Amino acid sequence: MTAKTPVFQRIKGDILARIQTGDLRPGDLIPGEEALAEEFGCSRMTVHRALRELSQDGVVERRRKSGTRVARPGGRNVLLEIPRVDQEVAAMGCAYGYELLQREVGAPPEHVRSKLEAGAKTRAVHLCCLHRANGAPYQFEERWINLDTVPEAAEVDFAETGPNAWLLENVPWSDGEHVLSAANADARTAALLDIAEQDAVLTIERRTWRQDKVVTYARFTHPGRFYRLRTSLDRG
Amino acid sequence: MTAKTPVFQRIKGDILARIQTGDLRPGDLIPGEEALAEEFGCSRMTVHRALRELSQDGVVERRRKSGTRVARPGGRNVLLEIPRVDQEVAAMGCAYGYELLQREVGAPPEHVRSKLEAGAKTRAVHLCCLHRANGAPYQFEERWINLDTVPEAAEVDFAETGPNAWLLENVPWSDGEHVLSAANADARTAALLDIAEQDAVLTIERRTWRQDKVVTYARFTHPGRFYRLRTSLDRG
DNA sequence: GAGTGGTCTAGACCACTTT
DNA sequence: AAGTGGTCTAGACCACTCA
Numbered sequence: 287m288t289a290k291t292p293v294f295q296r297i298k299g300d301i302l303a304r305i306q307t308g309d310l311r312p313g314d315l316i317p318g319e320e321a322l323a324e325e326f327g328c329s330r331m332t333v334h335r336a337l338r339e340l341s342q343d344g345v346v347e348r349r350r351k352s353g354t355r356v357a358r359p360g361g362r363n364v365l366l367e368i369p370r371v372d373q374e375v376a377a378m379g380c381a382y383g384y385e386l387l388q389r390e391v392g393a394p395p396e397h398v399r400s401k402l403e404a405g406a407k408t409r410a411v412h413l414c415c416l417h418r419a420n421g422a423p424y425q426f427e428e429r430w431i432n433l434d435t436v437p438e439a440a441e442v443d444f445a446e447t448g449p450n451a452w453l454l455e456n457v458p459w460s461d462g463e464h465v466l467s468a469a470n471a472d473a474r475t476a477a478l479l480d481i482a483e484q485d486a487v488l489t490i491e492r493r494t495w496r497q498d499k500v501v502t503y504a505r506f507t508h509p510g511r512f513y514r515l516r517t518s519l520d521r522g
Numbered sequence: 523m524t525a526k527t528p529v530f531q532r533i534k535g536d537i538l539a540r541i542q543t544g545d546l547r548p549g550d551l552i553p554g555e556e557a558l559a560e561e562f563g564c565s566r567m568t569v570h571r572a573l574r575e576l577s578q579d580g581v582v583e584r585r586r587k588s589g590t591r592v593a594r595p596g597g598r599n600v601l602l603e604i605p606r607v608d609q610e611v612a613a614m615g616c617a618y619g620y621e622l623l624q625r626e627v628g629a630p631p632e633h634v635r636s637k638l639e640a641g642a643k644t645r646a647v648h649l650c651c652l653h654r655a656n657g658a659p660y661q662f663e664e665r666w667i668n669l670d671t672v673p674e675a676a677e678v679d680f681a682e683t684g685p686n687a688w689l690l691e692n693v694p695w696s697d698g699e700h701v702l703s704a705a706n707a708d709a710r711t712a713a714l715l716d717i718a719e720q721d722a723v724l725t726i727e728r729r730t731w732r733q734d735k736v737v738t739y740a741r742f743t744h745p746g747r748f749y750r751l752r753t754s755l756d757r758g
Numbered sequence: 759g760a761g762t763g764g765t766c767t768a769g770a771c772c773a774c775t776t777t
Numbered sequence: 778a779a780g781t782g783g784t785c786t787a788g789a790c791c792a793c794t795c796a
Contacts, residue, residue, distance in 0.1 A: 292784060305695045306732055312694050318762065329786045334763075345695060351762045351794040359690050361605035362728075364700050366753060369597035454595050458548050459541050459581060464600050464753040468704035468724035468746025486722040486746070488704035492598075496542055510704025510722070517602060517700040528765060554781065565767045570782075587775040587781045 293328050297336035300326075302345065305356055312358040316346065364517035368464065368490065370450060371427075371506075375419040383418035384448050387478075391440055394430050401493060401503040402432045409433045411440060413449055416478060423479045429504040436501055453494075453502060460494040460501050467491075468510060479509055486510035529564050533572035536562075538581065541592055552582060552590040600753035604700065604726065606686060607663075607742075611655040619654035620684050623714075627676055630666050637729060637739040638668045645669045647676060649685055652714060659715045665740040672737055689730075689738060696730040696737050703727075704746060715745055722746035 304310040317325070322333040337354055340346040347357045375382040394402060394410045402410060410430040417425040429449050431439045436457055444452065467489055476483040490506045540546040553561070558569040573590055576582045583593045611618040630638060630646045638646060646666040653661040665685050667675045672693055680688065703725055712719040726742040 294784080302695070308694075312691070320762090329788090331766095331787085332785060334765090335784095338764085348763065349794075350764080350792070351760085351796090353762065356694075359694055360609060361603050362698060362700075364602050364604060364698065366600050366602040366702075367597050368600060373596060455548075458544075458592075458595055459538075462598060462600065462753075464598075466602075466702060466724070466751040466753075467749065468722040468744075470706075470720070470722045470746075484706070484720055486704040486706045488702070488724075508704075510706075513703065515702040517698075517702075530765080556781090565769090566782095567768085567785095568766060570784090571765095574783085584782065585775070586773070586783080587777090587779085589781065 293326065294332050294336040294339070297322070297326055297328075297333060298340055301336070301340060305345065310356050312356050314356045316354040316356065318353060366464075366515060366517045368515070370454075371417045371425050372448070372451070375417070375424060378419065380419035381421070383421060384446075385416045385418065386413065386443075386445050387416055388412070388414040389444060391433070398430050398503060402430060402500045404432060404434060404500070409440075411442075411444075413444055415444075415448060417448070424508070426475060426478050426507040427504060428507075429502060431502045432500050435496060435499045449502070449504075457494075457496055457501055460496040462492060462494045465491040466515070471507075475507055479507070481509050481511075488513050488515070529562065530568050530572040530575070533558065533562055533564075533569060534576055537572070537576060541581065546592050548592050548594040550592045552592065554589060602700075602751060602753045604728075604751070606690075607653045607661050608684070608687070611653070611660060614655065616655035617657070619657060620682075621652045621654065622649065622679075622681050623652055624648070624650040625680060627669070634666050634739060638666060638736045640668055640670060640736070645676075647678075647680075649680055651680075651684060653684070660744070662711060662714050662743040663740060664743075665738060667738045668736050671732060671735040685738070685740075693730075693732055693737055696732040698728060698730045701727040702751070707743075711743055715743065717745050717747075724749050724751070 301310070301316065310316065319330045319333045319337065323330045326333065337346060337348065341348050344357055344363060346354055348354045372382045390412050392409055392412070394404070394412065398410070399408065402408065404410070410432055413429045415427040415429070416423055417427065431449065433440055438456065442452060469487055469489055470484045471479065471481055471487045473483050475487065476485060479487070488508045488510045492504045492506070494501045537546070537552065546552065555566045555569045555573065559566045562569065573582065573584065577584050580593055580599060582590050584590045605613070608618045626648050628645055628648070630640070630648065634646070635644065638644065640646070646668055649665045651663040651665070652659055653663065667685065669676055674692065678688060705723055705725055706720045707715065707717055707723045709719050711723065712721060715723070724744045724746045728740045728742070730737045
């Protein structure tokens, strides 16, 4: 069935194979687009697309006049999929439960205000939510939503719908920043997640922007014993 | 200077802006390639490239005959950069130190053998390494290298060069899988990292493949208090 | 100045999916 | 059967960068 795979994909695969077998090593020069076009019996555009995608994947580095070289892998860039809680729980075959523990509107504390890149007069919605799997605590979410950026959020009670789902519906496709870290559970978190105090938890902090303004700052906390984040393959 | 930005980029930016302002909402239909080509005064190929890249970024979904629609963001896909330890330490302005604690060659234990997808007779190099920043323990690395896949590794002593650097030089650009989790430090790890027992640690497990065969399985352990992994922006 | 990649075109044909 | 995206071409011109 190789006859049906697009030419640019065969070129990508061919070059990748040459690299993985050690035939081409980091720093090695790859023939020019015109030469490859002749070698593969296709147009330069097709070769260009193959090399461009390899370059975007970090496999190859391209410079005008110098040519294309196999990249020296430094760090690993991996694609991390952070699923939606409800979908994640459902994917495990568990019943998903949502509970709003706290909701208040007002000026956020100082350390949150800086995360929101907000002024002194900025108000925010502060939410504490618990997500459950088959009744058992699964994730604790603490979130602030910047009312300067999303004033509509002040009118939503979030009693039934989690803030994540609401934001995805109403403020889609913002840019984001995530920070992952491990910590020991404090007394409050331990009680909420039904784990022992000092147990390791994995926390994900997320900030999202819309048009250069911070939309929301959220902290997701999972029991470390049961929570693992997998990355799908990307680059090397 | 918008005159110098490529046309396909302007198209991407334009459509992204329409989405971020809420002009286009998830599920909305985007005009066909031919219509957009006329709207932007360019060829269909140029429009196609813009839409293809948006599709690869997960911003839109394309189906033949149906057309192109704004994607419903589900989970977040973020680009996670896992840097090389030495570069990471150097980037913090610290002196990097490497110490090989243990090196042995033999049959790996059962739970590792399954990770290596190895047979009963497979031998592996087992390494325990400590990475330091300004003399202080920074990362503990435990690793097995599959000698079926990389027999050369049996001859390397890894006393001076860390296994990561060696593998990147000798087995470049393999595919990878990563698992992130939080855990409480056991006595041995705590002693090595100079932290208290039960302190939270962030662990990264990595497996890499070359040509469908597992090259190596590694566990990297960091003090959770000081270690954070940041994701750069990608998709929503 | 010369050589490389980067973009773009106008048109063609194909592949998939819905009607 | 028709309409959409997916690929490919042959050629063009431009932009960067090295000698």
